[in-house]
Amino acid sequence: GENVEQHPSTLSVQEGDSAVIKCTYSDSASNYFPWYKQELGKRPQLIIDIRSNVGEKKDQRIAVTLNKTAKHFSLHITETQPEDSAVYFCAASWGGGNEKLTFGTGTRLTIIP
């Protein structure tokens, strides 16, 4: 089955700086890569996703890049703000009609004011 590794497990950045979280996946058939954000005590929520026919996708301060050859994808957050403090999870899926996701182990991002 699919295996997703996520690094780093914790990350602290100064407010206004950029944060980068990286994930690698094992199954070359995977074609859908979402990122979820989970605030303390809350449920995970989708913040951005990318499909294998696209190399990069941006949504305001958040971007995701995908390198299918190397089987890794990354989340980039620019101009970080205190409300970006949360745990971020990457995931991968081969689709196939059932949208079964394999999640990474998460990155706890702390924004230092």
Add this chain to the structure above:
Amino acid sequence: NAGVTQTPKFQVLKTGQSMTLQCAQDMNHNSMYWYRQDPGMGLRLIYYSASEGTTDKGEVPNGYNVSRLNKREFSLRLESAAPSQTSVYFCASSKRGQASYEQYFGPGTRLTVT
């Protein structure tokens, strides 16, 4: 719309007791999922249901059973709880077969087994 709802929010069980976690969604989604979340382990899939009437095992199904009661409801049962099942359980749903595969999560159930 309430989205995905779960009951109960909290539960404490003794080893060997049984219980059922309830999940319901009002978004007319086809697929539903049960995950457990443990510190440092991310979200691990227990069981999922791609459509009404079907269920399949995920990564960590041992010790659990599920029932897809109808399109809206998907329950998770622990027949004989063990301390290793102490965790936060999330139910999720998604609209199968569409361009977006976003999964919508419920608020979670915090289960402690003593």
